[in-house]
Amino acid sequence: MDYKFTLSLDGDQVDELVVASLQxxxxxxxxxxxxPTRQWYDPVEDVIRRQEALTELLQYYMAPEAYRTYVNYxxxxxxxxxxxxxxxxxxxVDD
Numbered sequence: 088m089d090y091k092f093t094l095s096l097d098g099d100q101v102d103e104l105v106v107a108s109l110q111x112x113x114x115x116x117x118x119x120x121x122x123p124t125r126q127w128y129d130p131v132e133d134v135i136r137r138q139e140a141l142t143e144l145l146q147y148y149m150a151p152e153a154y155r156t157y158v159n160y161x162x163x164x165x166x167x168x169x170x171x172x173x174x175x176x177x178x179x180v181d182d
Contacts, residue, residue: 106148110157113141117161121168 096104116138119125126134146154 102148106145109141109145109148113138113145114161116141117165121165 116134119129119134120131120138142158145157149157
């Protein structure tokens with residue numbers, strides 16, 4: 088059985104889809120940087136380069152305030168996760 092769909096999107100909707108896709112990929116980069124197990128399959132050097140490129144693309148596609156809020160959130164998340172991991176290690180809790 089074949090199905091055919093026609094979808095019409097305006098420019099703003101396309102931009103929203105592009106931003107959502109870029110954000111999802113950016114978040115995967117952050118999660119990979121925080122998870123040594125993921126790094127077995129995706130080298131850190133590649134993840135860092137990809138994250139830098141995604142940062143530039145997001146800055147281009149997002150409104151300045153939304154971009155700052157988004158990047159600040161993920162920077163804080165990275166710092167918080169690093170702090171939590173260090174506290175866990177000090178307390179003898181295994182990851």
